[in-house]
Amino acid sequence: QSALTQPPSASGSPGQSVTISCTGTSSDVGGYNYVSWYQQHPGKAPKLMIYEVSKRPSGVPDRFSGSKSGNTASLTVSGLQAEDEADYYCSSYAGSIPVVFGGGTKLTVL
């Protein structure tokens, strides 16, 4: 049960856009439209930001958007703000394995 692959870090200046990738296989990301993204601030529980590839839960700013192409999903944060600095994790349905997570990406707002 291999984790999905995310870059360990990403960064951008306030107001800029940044995209975080999440690469899996045809058995998880590529095989289903069930990719989620979570934001986690230090010492806090994760927060759902995106589900089913591109849907936003109520209360999540529209600056956060998700997409998928083949075996790679992406989270884009537009108009970066200081409070967006956090760890971001992707997850995907993987058939017989209900959920597999990515290794996480630390987003730094410069």
Next chain:
Amino acid sequence: EVQLVESGGGLVQPGGSLRLSCAASGFTFSSYWMSWVRQAPGKGLEWVANIKQDGGEKYYVDSVKGRFTISRDNAKISLYLQMNSLRAEDTAVYYCARDWRVAGFDYWGQGTLVTVSS
């Protein structure tokens, strides 16, 4: 307001056992799949197990199969994780989470720390 409150974490020796509990409130507990997700210190998230609304289906990550048992009591509005034969690599913060749609988690507890060490 949806709330999930975990308890039962602590220090346990390798080979020991621990039972985690998660008290739910603010939603119809019996209508949702529920999961346990863990995070080792300084590491990423790992899904551990989930359970269907009526407890009739349960799934586990390979690394805990045969050692951990997820259960629920809808009358007590609670989720449980019985952990046996604990190993050092089970050391983590354990989160209780409400399943959302497919493979999503929309509400999380604050977590409870399990430390396996001699």
